[in-house]
Amino acid sequence: MEILIFFLHGLGYAGLLFLVSAGLTLIFGMMNILNFAHAAMYMLGAYLSYSIMNHFTGQLWISLLICPVALFIIGALVQRFLLRPVHKLGHVHELLMTFGLAYIITELVQWYWGNYPLAVNVDGVLNSTVHVIGLTYPVYRIFIFLCAIVVGTLMALILYKTRLGIIIRAAVNDSEMVNALGVNVPLVFTGVFAFGTALSGFAGVIAAPLLSVFPGMAHEILIDAFVVIVVGGFGSLGGAVVASLIIGLLQSFGVLLIPQLSMALAYLLMVIVLIIKPSGLFGEESL
Amino acid sequence: MSDYFHVRDIHKDFSGMKVLTGVDFKVRKNERHAVIGPNGAGKTTLFNIMSGDLKPSSGIILYKGKDVSGKPPHILNRSGLSRSFQITNVFQQLSVFDNILSGVRSRYGLRYHFFKRPDRDHHLIEKVEALVAEVGLTDVKDQPASSLSYGQQRALEIGVTLSTEPELILLDEPTAGMTHEETVQAIKLIDKVTSGRTLIIIEHDMDVVFSLADTISVLYHGTILVSDSPEKVSNDNRVKDAYLGEG
Amino acid sequence: MKKQGNIFICMSGLILAGALMPVILSQYHLYILTEIIIFSLFAVSYNLLLGYAGLLSFGHALFFGLSGFATALAIIHFPGLTLLSTVLIGLAASIIAGFVIGALLLRHKGSYFALLTLAFSALFYAVAVKWYSVTGGDNGLNIVRPDLNLGFASISVSGLAHFYYLTLIVVGATIIFCWYFTQTAMGKTVLLMRDNEKRMQFLGYNTNFARLILFTFTGALAGLAGSFYALHFEFVSHMAVSINMTTVVLLMTFVGGTKKFWGPILGVFVYIIFQNYLSDLTDRWALIMGFIFVFMVLFVPGGLSEVIVKIQQRLFGKRNDNGVKYIASEEGNL
Numbered sequence: 098m099e100i101l102i103f104f105l106h107g108l109g110y111a112g113l114l115f116l117v118s119a120g121l122t123l124i125f126g127m128m129n130i131l132n133f134a135h136a137a138m139y140m141l142g143a144y145l146s147y148s149i150m151n152h153f154t155g156q157l158w159i160s161l162l163i164c165p166v167a168l169f170i171i172g173a174l175v176q177r178f179l180l181r182p183v184h185k186l187g188h189v190h191e192l193l194m195t196f197g198l199a200y201i202i203t204e205l206v207q208w209y210w211g212n213y214p215l216a217v218n219v220d221g222v223l224n225s226t227v228h229v230i231g232l233t234y235p236v237y238r239i240f241i242f243l244c245a246i247v248v249g250t251l252m253a254l255i256l257y258k259t260r261l262g263i264i265i266r267a268a269v270n271d272s273e274m275v276n277a278l279g280v281n282v283p284l285v286f287t288g289v290f291a292f293g294t295a296l297s298g299f300a301g302v303i304a305a306p307l308l309s310v311f312p313g314m315a316h317e318i319l320i321d322a323f324v325v326i327v328v329g330g331f332g333s334l335g336g337a338v339v340a341s342l343i344i345g346l347l348q349s350f351g352v353l354l355i356p357q358l359s360m361a362l363a364y365l366l367m368v369i370v371l372i373i374k375p376s377g378l379f380g381e382e383s384l
Numbered sequence: 385m386s387d388y389f390h391v392r393d394i395h396k397d398f399s400g401m402k403v404l405t406g407v408d409f410k411v412r413k414n415e416r417h418a419v420i421g422p423n424g425a426g427k428t429t430l431f432n433i434m435s436g437d438l439k440p441s442s443g444i445i446l447y448k449g450k451d452v453s454g455k456p457p458h459i460l461n462r463s464g465l466s467r468s469f470q471i472t473n474v475f476q477q478l479s480v481f482d483n484i485l486s487g488v489r490s491r492y493g494l495r496y497h498f499f500k501r502p503d504r505d506h507h508l509i510e511k512v513e514a515l516v517a518e519v520g521l522t523d524v525k526d527q528p529a530s531s532l533s534y535g536q537q538r539a540l541e542i543g544v545t546l547s548t549e550p551e552l553i554l555l556d557e558p559t560a561g562m563t564h565e566e567t568v569q570a571i572k573l574i575d576k577v578t579s580g581r582t583l584i585i586i587e588h589d590m591d592v593v594f595s596l597a598d599t600i601s602v603l604y605h606g607t608i609l610v611s612d613s614p615e616k617v618s619n620d621n622r623v624k625d626a627y628l629g630e631g
Numbered sequence: 632m633k634k635q636g637n638i639f640i641c642m643s644g645l646i647l648a649g650a651l652m653p654v655i656l657s658q659y660h661l662y663i664l665t666e667i668i669i670f671s672l673f674a675v676s677y678n679l680l681l682g683y684a685g686l687l688s689f690g691h692a693l694f695f696g697l698s699g700f701a702t703a704l705a706i707i708h709f710p711g712l713t714l715l716s717t718v719l720i721g722l723a724a725s726i727i728a729g730f731v732i733g734a735l736l737l738r739h740k741g742s743y744f745a746l747l748t749l750a751f752s753a754l755f756y757a758v759a760v761k762w763y764s765v766t767g768g769d770n771g772l773n774i775v776r777p778d779l780n781l782g783f784a785s786i787s788v789s790g791l792a793h794f795y796y797l798t799l800i801v802v803g804a805t806i807i808f809c810w811y812f813t814q815t816a817m818g819k820t821v822l823l824m825r826d827n828e829k830r831m832q833f834l835g836y837n838t839n840f841a842r843l844i845l846f847t848f849t850g851a852l853a854g855l856a857g858s859f860y861a862l863h864f865e866f867v868s869h870m871a872v873s874i875n876m877t878t879v880v881l882l883m884t885f886v887g888g889t890k891k892f893w894g895p896i897l898g899v900f901v902y903i904i905f906q907n908y909l910s911d912l913t914d915r916w917a918l919i920m921g922f923i924f925v926f927m928v929l930f931v932p933g934g935l936s937e938v939i940v941k942i943q944q945r946l947f948g949k950r951n952d953n954g955v956k957y958i959a960s961e962e963g964n965l
Contacts, residue, residue: 131742179929186932188741189687193885194928196689200878201921208915316874320753323746331743357761364754368735371747375738435833461835473830475823486823489816490835496844497816548835 101232103349109238111345112245113304117318118325118337119252120296126332127269127289129188130180133195136319137202138294142168142301143310144210147217150305155220160302165295172294176287199315207312214311223306241303248296249338256334265289321348324367330380339378387446388413388582389552394443394453396429403429405606407443411599416583418593421603422627427586428470430603431556434584435467436460447552461490466550470557472537474544476530480521483529483540484512487547512547518577519543535566539573546577553578555585559592571595594618602626642807649799653792665795667903669859672802674883674895675809676852681881682889683813684845685825686740689877690732690748691853693755694725696872698854699861701725703772704765713780714788714797718858725854726847733846737839752874759869771868774861798859805855810892821845882924888934897935 121135145167146160153159175198183190218224223240226233256262268275268285276282308314325344329336344363351359370377389411396404403426411417421427432438434445439454446452452460474483482503488511489495489502502508516525519539524532529540538558545553558574559567571592574583587593593600594614601611604626610617617623653661673695680686698721705717712720732751739747759766766772779786779797788794812818820841824831828838861867870876879902887898902920909916931938 125742129742131746179925183928183932189681189685190928190932192687192742192745193881194925196878196881197921197925197928201918201925204915204918204921208918320750323750327746327750360757360761361754364750364757367750371735456837457832458835458837461833467833469830473827475826475830477826478823486819486831487834494816495820495836496841498812498848500816501814502816502819503814544830544834 099353101230102234103353104346105234105238107346107349108242108342109307109345110348111341112242113300113307114318114321114325114345115245115337115341116248116300116303117297118322118329118341119249119334120293120300121322122326122329122332122334122337123252123296124290124293125326126334127265128286130191130195130290132290132293133192133319134175134198134202135195135293135297136315136322137199137206138168138172139297139301139304139318140206140310140312140315141171141202142298143217143305143314144206144215144301145298146302146305147210147215147310150217150219155218155224157219157223157302157306160305161299164302165299168298169291169295172291173287175294176290180290181283181287203312203315210310212312214309216309217305219306237306241307244303245341248299249334252334321363324363326377327367328370328377330377333377333379336377336379387449388415389448389584390446391430391434392444392446394430394433394445395441396426396433396438397441403606404433404440407603407606407608409601409608409611411582411584414580414582416578416585416596416598418597418600419584419586419603420588420590420593420600425603426606427603428556431467431554431586435465435554461548461550464551465554466545466548466552467554468541468545468556468558470560472541474529474537474540477528479526479528480516480532480540480543481512481525484515484543484547487544488512488515488549491548515543515547519546519573535562535569538562538566538570542573542577550581552582552584555583555587557587558585559587559589567592649803650796653795658791661791661795663903663907665791665798665863667899668798668802669856669863670880670883670899670903671896672806672809672859673853673856673880674887674899675806675892676849676856677880677884678889678892678895679809679812679821679845679849679852681884682894683818683825684821684842686842686846687745688748689745689874689881690750690752691849691880692872692874692876693732693748693752694729694850694853695857695860695876695880696759696867696869697728697755698722698725698857699867699871700759700766700772702858703774703861703867706774706777707772710777712777713785714777714862715779717777718801718855718862721858721861722851722854725857726851729847729850729854730843733843733850736846737843749874752872752877755872756869756874759872766869769868771866771870774865774867776862776865794863798863802856802859805852806896809852813892817841817844882920885924886927886934888936888938890933891936891940894934894936897939901935 117136117139121132124130124132124135142164145164146157149160149163150156179194179198180191183194219237223237225236227236227239228234256266264275264280265285268280268282272282304314304318321344325337325340326332328343329338329340343366347362347366348359351362355362374380387410391407391409394404394407395402407426407430409417419427419430429438433440433453436452436455436457436459444451444453447463447465452463452465475486478486485502485508488508489505492508492511494500494502494505494508513522513525516522519542521536521539521543524536529537532540542555542558545555555574559570562570567589574585574596583596585593585596597614599611600614600617602609602617602620602623609622609626610620612620652664656664673691677688677691680688680691701724702717702721705712705720736744736747760768776789776794779788786793788797813822820831820836824836824838824841831838857871860871883898883902884895885898886901887896888894905916905920909919913919927934
């Protein structure tokens with residue numbers, strides 16, 4: 098029975114990990130920008146949610162509505178005014194820009210909200226527990242996993258079943274041609290970046306009640322999300338799904354089996370993947 | 385040395401699309417061999433496979449009796465094979481002198497040395513000066529490559545290709561985009577610098593091909609149609625059909 | 632050859648000034664100057680990756696901290712060791728780590744390289760935090776500087792002035808070697824690989840091998856800086872292997888400028904003086920640093936050294952710099 102608990106825990110964390118790495122891998126796959134500020138946006142989403150829930154106690158759905166919209170706007174502004182100007186200078190400058198942003202956001206958050214952990218509480222059904230085959234389990238962790246499934250499905254549908262998805266994927270392959278066909282490619286890229294940022298904000302709102310909010314939360318999830326996209330394959334949505342599940346479960350069972358080294362297991366997996374298949378499980382071989 | 389360079393049954397597909405379907409030809413030592421063919425025949429793919437840029441899907445390339453297919457470029461270069469690029473691919477910010485030096489010092493093993501300065505090595509400097517003179521760029525040897533005229537850039541491209549003192553030279557459309565006069569100059573240059581060496585040239589311009597080549601191989605739809613002397617190739621009906629049929 | 636003469640005069644002046652510093656400066660300022668010299672080597676080694684090879688690493692502190700820990704552990708567990716042996720142990724640790732990690736990253740460039748270096752750095756950080764019994768966890772390791780044994784004499788470097796001289800000689804000489812390195816065959820190869828890696832391969836260069844050697848070399852340089860860091864502060868903790876430490880060296884290097892050899896050294900001066908004086912005025916100096924950084928990425932990607940070179944050109948006309956390309960274009964224009 099204990100194993101089932103750890104399994105469910107693993108699924109919950111995997112869901113959260115997917116929500117963060119999906120936005121990261123989307124931005125990377127579409128725009129070839131490795132966004133170091135992604136986890137900082139996630140943290141910003143979580144802190145915003147904390148402040149919102151101070152006003153509307155326990156009402157998570159208000160945060161779930163407001164925060165992604167706010168992060169969408171921030172993401173669009175960042176892409177338009179900070180990333181687009183340095184694009185011509187090459188990827189090193191784009192990386193440096195996102196890194197500098199992450200640094201500033203982290204500093205600002207610590208300045209405004211302080212340097213200590215803050216608890217976020219939810220009310221209603223999300224705060225309850227369910228009974229499954231003799232086990233009592235918090236609904237919230239199951240809720241996280243369901244959110245990940247819904248978001249993942251929606252993203253796949255948009256990218257592969259809609260006209261918008263076709264335009265986005267075409268803009269990646271041949272931006273000049275798509276531009277010539279009358280599509281505003283820079284706007285598409287701004288939209289993709291903003292959407293990815295909104296997704297990280299969404300993940301932050303979801304994470305806040307589970308992990309509470311603290312300045313180190315960005316750093317923690319960033320490294321795990323990076324491991325996910327290395328293992329899954331750079332820019333692969335399917336890879337992000339599989340790798341999130343693997344890392345989530347590995348973390349969870351790692352705590353059960355070898356508590357001291359649970360974190361090292363994920364790195365070990367990453368090193369093994371790097372040696373055997375450097376492009377990741379679902380990555381294209383042409384690195 | 386009939387088997388100096390032997391391309392044997394080379395196939396290449398790109399995710400299902402068959403570009404080369406069994407390419408076969410031999411190059412003798414000190415021969416000048418041209419590969420021609422209409423657009424889309426697979427010339428560039430073949431060139432990239434011969435130079436080590438691509439791996440063939442199947443088939444082998446024998447060079448001095450050894451299979452070199454799929455060997456990395458630096459290994460091929462060290463065994464005496466050097467290639468040029470169709471679009472000038474030199475170090476644009478470096479002077480002509482330093483461009484040539486980068487290959488010359490590689491040839492003489494000064495690649496990764498932590499203490500020696502290549503620009504202080506008189507032996508290397510002499511070699512570089514000689515090669516710069518050979519490709520006719522002595523007047524501009526201290527100018528950055530980016531400031532050169534198109535013809536000079538192409539000459540530098542050939543100079544850099546020669547800088548590792550190869551015995552087998554692969555030239556990828558060396559006169560592409562040149563005016564008639566520039567082409568005449570380029571032919572003269574190539575003729576001069578490849579004497580005593582083996583040359584494989586991929587070319588569009590028939591003037592170039594017929595004034596340089598000892599042997600011509602015609603690539604058509606991913607395979608070699610004929611490989612023979614220029615006279616025989618120019619009178620071959622299959623070749624005429626291939627070109628006229630495409631035109 | 633006039634240029635060589637100038638360099639010689641500059642060097643002699645610097646060495647003389649360096650030798651006189653303990654007389655001129657207060658203990659506090661000498662302490663800061665020693666720190667500046669150590670971080671200069673760290674930043675110069677970082678710039679060999681970033682500015683010269685075009686590789687953005689987020690794991691450079693890994694070698695810095697690893698070597699610092701190795702030196703500290705050697706001092707703690709083998710009390711008889713002399714100072715230089717403990718430094719060599721740190722150096723060996725960073726060389727081994729550089730080679731192994733470099734071999735794993737061999738095929739990766741650009742964003743992948745940045746991400747993977749960050750992940751490896753995070754791994755070392757996690758070990759430093761969790762392996763309490765060895766690394767001291769949050770408390771870190773306190774050490775006492777051992778004596779310097781030169782074979783014929785044993786010299787105590789527990790005093791700041793003595794340690795300053797040792798740092799000036801060892802670290803200073805290494806920085807000068809780094810400058811010389813940029814002029815050597817390997818130094819030029821690194822630069823050319825950044826400009827046109829493909830052509831280098833077709834000229835017989837094994838670029839993966841060259842990258843591995845460079846990565847190991849810069850790791851060793853950072854390691855030497857890390858050992859001296861531990862010896863200078865007589866303390867090392869997981870801070871030294873953290874992402875924050877890499878952030879510090881990245882800020883120093885970028886603010887100083889990646890396009891000139893001396894840019895990062897200037898960056899270290901600015902950063903450390905900033906840190907020591909501005910932190911008295913405001914708690915948010917790190918935030919100010921972040922804004923300066925983003926501003927520079929946007930508007931001054933060449934850093935402070937680029938600004939200085941531009942001002943110099945405006946005032947004195949264009950001058951020959953130490954870069955090959957400048958000399959080439961100058962003479963070509965005559």
